[in-house]
Amino acid sequence: MTFPITRHRRLRRTASIRNMVRETQLTVNDFIYPIFVTVGTGVKEEIPSMPGVYHLSLDLLQAEIEKVVASGVQSILLFGVPHDKDAVGTSAYDHNGIVQEATRAVKTWAPQLVVVADTCLCQFTDHGHCGVIHHDERTGTAEVDNDASLELLVKTAVSQAEAGADIIAPSNMMDGFVSAIREGLDEAGYEMVPIMSYSVKYASAFYGPFREAAHSTPQFGDRKTYQMDPANVREALREAEADVVEGADMLMVKPALAYLDVLRMVKEHFDLPVVAYNVSAEYSMVKAAAANGWIDERAVVLETLTGMKRAGADIIITYHALDAARWLKGE
Template sequence: MSSFPIIRNRRLRSSAALRNLVRENAVTVNDLIYPIFVTHGTNVKDEISSMPGVYHFSLDRLEEEIREIVALGIQAVLLFGVPHDKDAHGSSAYDPNGIVQQATRLIKTWAPQLLIVADTCLCQFTDHGHCGVIHVDEAKGKADVKNDPSLELLTRAAVSQAEAGADIIAPSNMMDGFVHAIRQGLDAAGYEDVPIMSYSVKYASSFYGPFRDAAHSTPQFGDRKTYQMDPANAREALREAESDIAEGADFLMVKPALAYMDVLRMLRDRYQLPLVAYNVSAEYSMVKAAAAQGWIDERAVVLETMVGFKRAGADLIITYFAKDIVRWLQA
């Protein structure tokens, strides 16, 4: 027998106040991490053409951005470096005076309370654009990213970032064993209290295009499909997450987030670590482009998407919309 008219689900939707009372998920400023791109040079604040509203900052222009972020109440930034010089081993990634290390030290003088999450990878620092050490097999005419030699360099980068003052190390390279190697390296250097926000589930996605413009990290040959995950796979994400948990990760991340909310939910249902959704560059740029044409309500679409990440199980959201979101929430 039908329960209608006794049960009327619309009763709890009849006013804004009622809807607010029974709302299951909400986005707050405390959920947001804002990415920043820092580079060499002087008086650089260059808008990234494929990411409207996102900029490259030289160190002498960075303080104004940090002051704005702090004033909005955002508590964490994700720092990406765009170096002046690149080489086969990405040596500026672990240079104590590398661009990320310099920016970290400066930010800590301006805003010591602001959490700095340091992206730990080699791709934007290597001249070949891959996330590790390249081995060329002349006989086969083939170049491969070598896993284990890459771990040593990634660990050196993580330790140098921690030494500069990074609060959280966020390795994004998808090498096997990267969390274990970095955890051992940090502990041996006396940084056992610095957590690791692992890019645990990072897909070889088509949604990274604008970011590669921003980070100048497009591979010069081949692609990253031998180390980043196949977008068709979900169960494999559980294996990746389980490996990282066993190796000492403190956060798990799913990247990209929008096309992989099922994966976010799978991880949320199985694991207790804080879960991070990365709202990536193309997800940002597509919304900006559609809004510029007047096809969508940018504010409504962005806030709905953020609530979707929270509903899927994310605790934290890395997003280029962070500043906009805070302003909308405060309006």
């Protein structure tokens, strides 16, 4: 049948009809809210390149957690900004490290809140890379030692699980990181703690504001030997498949907006929950445009998050989470 028998506008005629036939539903249950915790007391410092996002010391974290709970968002992702850094990221797996302390506190204040712990070394190393550096005296070069890094990542994951983290989210992109962490968690008695793997993580220019927030900019070189080339898509399937085989429980695509094709492909090829990370520069660009009056922030954010959900995301990590939760309630 064709026009005038078929009229597509019939199902768009009223808001109620549009709601009835809507194919993609964005809800507060889809969101994970990232939080940056730091050492000290009385610290609430806005990150210059991420308006509305703060470094928070533990004594001020509770108020933020209360806001999260009140919003209806059910999960947070913790990033730690330590005081001391060294070559091997010792504070990442310290029993009293900043992420571990924050996790214990959050589980005391809001035990129902799902705490996801980012498992990486970059915030904790003095060189800013995601693993241990091997210096080749013969050639004068330095590179990340994959296998030596795995040992420390396992220690970090286990310490986070011991602190009460509900989900371990390794973001380091070392080969074999999922299998190493799965084995380490199981041996330590945390076989029921799931792994949300940063399976498909590109070496992206969209991480700039995050690196300011996490104080994790590499002091030399870049991360292109372990994060993916933005031009590659078939490689994403290889990375995701390896993580599935190694025991991942959820697969992440990061960043989200420039990689919606990758997100859709991962969703179609694997039956695990897929996570999209709406990263820092994606957030900051919207904030900057809204501050200048160039866009309707609410409309753009909800459309963007819906696009990620439509492309295949089951879960969305986003700095917009608290605002989006409020907007979805009509506030």
